[in-house]
Amino acid sequence: MIDIYPNAQSLSAICPRCSSTSEGSGKVYFQGTHVLAEHRCNDCGFDYYASLPIGHAALYPVTFSQDGKYAQYNLEKGTWMALPLIKSLQEKPEREAEINLFQVQKGRELLLVNCLDSCFGHVFTKIWNVYLLKKKFPTNTLAVLLPARCSWLINDEMVEIWAVDLPLQEIDKGVKHLDSWVKEQFKRFDRVTLSVVPVHVDQEQLNFGKILQAKPFDLADFGRLPVQLTFIWRNDRFWLNSRLLDLLHKASIKFGGLSLLRGLFCYQQARLMGRLFQKIRKVLPDANFIVTGLGKQGRLGSGLQDRRVEQIDLSVEREWNEIYRQSHLVIGVHGSHMLIPTALSAGFIEILPRHKLPHITEDIGRHQPGRLAHFLGRFVDEFSSPHLVSRHVLAVVKGFGFIYTNFIKQSNGNLFKNIQGLKESDNPN
Ligand SMILES: [Zn+2]
Incomplete structure (x- = not known):
């Protein structure tokens, strides 16, 4: 934790002009995603900002001058975070954001x-810290600063909510007047500290049923419920299974033109998905096939329930969560859109682009225990065919009962006692 009020803790940083180390001046600035400390270099007298080690900035620190002429950051891994941050200080945000305070707490x-x-x-995984901190410090007063759209993820009436009403993509540009608004709130307290918001927390300690207000799939019901398979659609990341289309996709991102080619990529994705479900239907004729996700482009084959939308809101989130918690498997391409579906479903099949190999499992919400983790959670290559994916699906659906019964017998229920949806009474012994 970092002390921030009434006195900001001084942390050392490296001057982006002369690389010598200096302590912070004690002044901080709330940019939006980041909190910055103001520094004056002891050696060359240069004024600069340094990111406080919070969230991703703890992994990839950034120091930079207000005009952006001098900057130091991890060029290999930190560019995605550093460049929008530096730009946000050069081009002040124009859009006014409404900031609202809910569930005011004493303390x-x-x-x-x-x-x-x-x-x-990123918002979702950062919010996990709120629940872990509440467990660790039950009597502390906690406040969470978050995009208003994500307020529904805070289900604890004892947590203050500071909600910034801006579309997510605008937040990178910085939040106008956030700094003064936040500092005004500090005056209600004698002392304020900032959580360092680790971005890789142990999600096994989390109760996703409480956070998402939807009970995750109960594995004891796997064989009893009608088989439901859900594909999570995106219209900016695709399952293409074609070297040529993959090359075109990468080129359209690099050189522009994605909007022109989007229809083609959506067509191919819908085609592969249709073939996948046809193959599964031959073996499981009564299975339900549902498609959720953002973007309605790409015509789906008959027999698929199309629950995709162009705009997401709270009612859509809740409707989708009901679908995920009843899904035997959710299927989709790697990305943060898989976090909630995989937190609620029994299992998943993720189509993993090769450039995302270092990020494997980052977008998985819930991990089942022991051998079940691998049996129910499968990763396949981006060039996998519908035939291969269907074989994985069938292996899970048809083989689960055998694995589950044996696993419970051998574990004596011990592995399951902390897993939601599984009880000691499920142990056949
Ligand atoms: Zn310097």
């Missing part, structure tokens, strides 16, 4: 968790 000492981010997956 003299506040612990603030900044979950602002332009990526939904």
Whole structure:
């Protein structure tokens, strides 16, 4: 945790002009996703900003001058985070954001968790810290700063909500007047500290049923419920299974033109999905096939329930969560859109682009225990055919009963006692 009010803790940083180390001046600035410390270099007298080690900035620190002429950051891995941050200080945000305070709490000492981010997956994983901190410090006053759209993910009435009403993609540009608004709130407290918001927390300690207000799939019901398979659609990341289309897709991202070719990629994805479900239907004629996700482009074959939308809101989130919690498997391409589906479904099949290999499992919400983790959670290559994916699906659906019964017998239920949806009474012994 970092002390921020009434006195900001001084942390050292490296001057982006002369690379010598200096301590912070004690002044901080709430940019949006990031909190910055103001520095003056002891050696060359240069004024610069340094990111506080919070969230992704703890992994990829950034120091930079206000005009952006001098900057230091991880060129190999930190560019995605550093460049929008530096730009946001050069081009001040124009759009006014409404910031609202909900569930005001009493208390003299506040612990603030900044979950602002332009990526939904990042917001969601940052919010996990709120629940872990509440468990660790049950009597502390907690506040969470987050995009208003994600307020529904806070289901604890004892947590203050500081909601910034901006579309997620705008948050990268910085939040106008956030700094003064946040500092005004600090005046209600004697002391404020900032959580360092680790982005890789142990999600096995989390109760996704509580966070998402939807009970995850109960594995004891796997064989009893009608088979439901759900594909999570995206119209900016695709299952293409074609070297040529993959090359075109990468080129359209690099050189522009994705909007022109989107229809083609959606057509191919819908075609592969249709073939996948046809193959499964031959073996499981009564299975339900549902497609959720953003973007309605791409005509789906008959027999598929199309629950895709162009705009997402709370009612859509809740409707989808009901679908995921009843899905034997969710299927989709790697990305943060898989976090909630995989937190609620029994299992998943993820189509993993090769450039995402270092990020495997980052977008998986719930991990089943022991051998079941691998049996129910499968990763396949981006060039996998519908035939191969269907074989994985059938292996899970048809083989689960045998694995589950044996696994429970051998574990004596011990592995399951902390897993939601599984009880000691499920143990056939
Ligand atoms: Zn310097």
